[in-house]
Amino acid sequence: MVSTRRQQAMVEAESIKSFEEKVPPKSLNLLIDQYFGENEANKHISFQDEFMIDNADPNKSEISTQLNKVDWNVGIDQIRLQQERIISHKGTVFNMLVAGRKNVGKTTLINSLFDEPITSASKPGTTCLEMKRFKIVDSTTHLNLTVIETTGFGDNVNNSYGWLPVVNFIDESMRSYVYQEEQPYRNNVVDRRVHICLYLIEPDSLNVLDVLTMKELSKRVNLLPIISKCDILNLESLKDFKTRLKKICEVQDIEICSFMKTYDEYESIKKLYPLSTITSDEMIPGSSKLGRNYKWGYVAIDNPEYSDFLELRRLLINDNLVDFIKSTEQYYETCRAELLKTRILKSKKSFQDNEVTLDFENVDANGLQNYKAYAIFNKSKMDNIMVEWCPKFIESQVKIKRKFNKVIDIEENKFMEWKKALIEKQTRFNNAIELMYKDIDLLKLECQELEYQVVTGRNTNPENSTTLVGLHFKR
Ligand SMILES: Nc1nc2c(ncn2[C@@H]2O[C@H](COP(=O)(O)OP(=O)(O)OP(=O)(O)O)[C@@H](O)[C@H]2O)c(=O)[nH]1
Ligand SMILES: [Mg+2]
The missing domain is CATH 1.20.5 (Single alpha-helices involved in coiled-coils or other helix-helix interfaces)
Structure with a gap:
């Protein structure tokens, strides 16, 4: 009721705009106040910034209002609950890539993180990526988790392009999402965009392939290097290795969680990195905890004295899971824009006269013409670009x-x-x-x-x- 009256007032204010020079903003506010009058319903709402008319440029005149709730419950506090309901019903899609050389401890880390034997030891072969999907359900919501593990990584005699299959997978996941979004029916869209990549490094064994892979990955994904099997080193040597790893990453331009740079949590993540973990598939006898068995006894994998495992789990799941998803979506937007622009620009050559009239200097402003361009620019041409890239x-x-x-x-x-x-x-x-x-x-x-x-x-x-x-x- 109030808002309808208010809207009416706004319409009238719009009609007054033509007299802007004659009617200064103050008197305009007065006019609206008169329209509303001292009304019971109005008392519940305070108007902020009343009607602001930009007199400086008549073409840019705007009317804006901001309603401020005082003591009247309109029910906006329920929006959060409604959203929570939607999320708990739909669940959350989270894709995690765990990369690293053979035997570095990827499978054990994944299983330890989710307290479940999610993946099993990889079979020998030439496969480069192994993907498994899971639904982790709790009392309120569920997580559609996809874990992608590299296998046989760095096993070749010549590893100069060992990182390529992993990088191709990430790029392709972005491209395939663009194609899927373009389809008329999008109920069964498969989202394989990688939200976080854990790159595992064994202590004191960082090699060129690791550095090159991390460098390529950090440009495409939220990358988090993890020192696995940190029990191999004593605390002093581990500290040294961490410092060295940090330095190498700095020199080689390997950015940690690069898509999260604008997020408040970024600094705390940077402070924690590089995390080092001890992982295990074995339960400590007489306890519900996972632990590693040594000659002298067990060490719980979540013992903060020796392992950052708990920190990692907190960072990954409790604190930043949604941030990883959101920041990846921002990156996806950039990829999508680039892909579509490239498609238009590359299709320039294949246009016949009068088919489309695109302004190639300003592809963003072409509107409907872009769609015509996409239709002409078929997949085989796009595949050629992929090869060229x-x-x-x-x-x-x-x-x-x-x-x-x-x-x-x-x-x-x-x-x-x-x-x-x-x-x-x-x-x-x-x-x-x-x-x-x-x-x-x-x-x-x-x-x-x-x-x-x-x-x-x-x-x-x-x-x-x-x-x-x-x-x-x-x-
Ligand atoms: N010392 C020590 N050994 C570990 C740790 N985590 C895993 N391991 C051992 O490392 C070996 C390899 O572990 P996996 O988890 O299978 O390694 P992976 O990287 O998945 O291996 P592939 O899939 O074959 O590439 C196993 O014997 C594990 O028990 C750890 O924190 N410390
Ligand atoms: Mg494995």
Whole structure:
């Protein structure tokens, strides 16, 4: 009721806008106050910032209001409960990637985190990623958890692109989500976007592959390096390793949870990193806790003296799970925008006249034209872009180019030498020809001399002759 009256007042205020110069904002407020009058219902609502009209620029005139609840319950406190109901009904999708070299302790960590044998020891083979989905249910809600574990990572003789399958999976999960969102029916969208990546490193065994992989991952996902099996080192050495790891990450531009930088929790995460854990599948006899068995006894995996396991679980699940999801969604928006822009820009070449009229300098402003462009730009062309973007492809392209240039250089050198030899030969021939011409000239002169002798009947002594013929004979 009140809001309807208020809306009415706003409509009238809009009509007054044309007299803005004549009616200053204060008198406009007065006018609205008169309209409302001192009314019982109005007492429950205080109006803040009343009607603000920007007189400076008539084209930008705006009317804004802000309602401030005083002592009247309109029920907005129920919105939170309604949202909670929706979330508990729908559940939460959370995708976690656990990466690291063979035997680093990935499976044991995953199982310890969820107190369940979620994944089993990997079978030998060439698979690069193993994905398992779970529904973890509690009294109020459920978590649709997907755990992706790398297998056989770093096992090849040549590991120069060992990180590529993992990175491809992350990129592809983003692309596939864009395609799925474009479909008319989106009830069964499969979300594989990775919300957090735990990268496990064994103490004192950080290698180039680890560094390169973390570097690539940190650009694409919320990355959290974890030192696994930290019981291998004593506390002093562990501290040293942590400092070294931090330094390496800093130098190599490996950012921790890079999508969370604008979040309040970011600093606390940074302070905790790098976390080191002890994990185990074994229960401590006579206790409900998981622990690692040593000759001298058991250590509970959540013993804060030796392991940051509890901190990790708190950080991952209790405190920041939703933040990881939200920040990944922000990153997804950037990927989506880039993908769609690239599609439009790349499709430029395939347009026929009059098909679409896109402003390629300003692809954001094309509206409906973009859709036409997408239709023309089919999947096979997009696949070509994917291949072009692939770092392996780029590297092999560079290698082939280098090889090609080498061959060209060799052939060019050969050609230059051949050309040089040819020119030398030509110069030699030219000189010989020149000599021959000179001989011909002298012979011609000799003939003339002989003709002259025949005609005049005079005989010249070749010994004393000063004629050219004489010179020729002397030569
Ligand atoms: N000392 C010690 N050993 C551990 C720890 N966590 C796991 N392990 C042991 O490390 C071995 C490998 O553990 P997994 O969890 O199977 O390692 P993984 O990375 O999943 O191995 P793959 O899947 O084959 O790549 C097992 O024998 C575990 O018992 C730990 O915190 N400390
Ligand atoms: Mg495993």
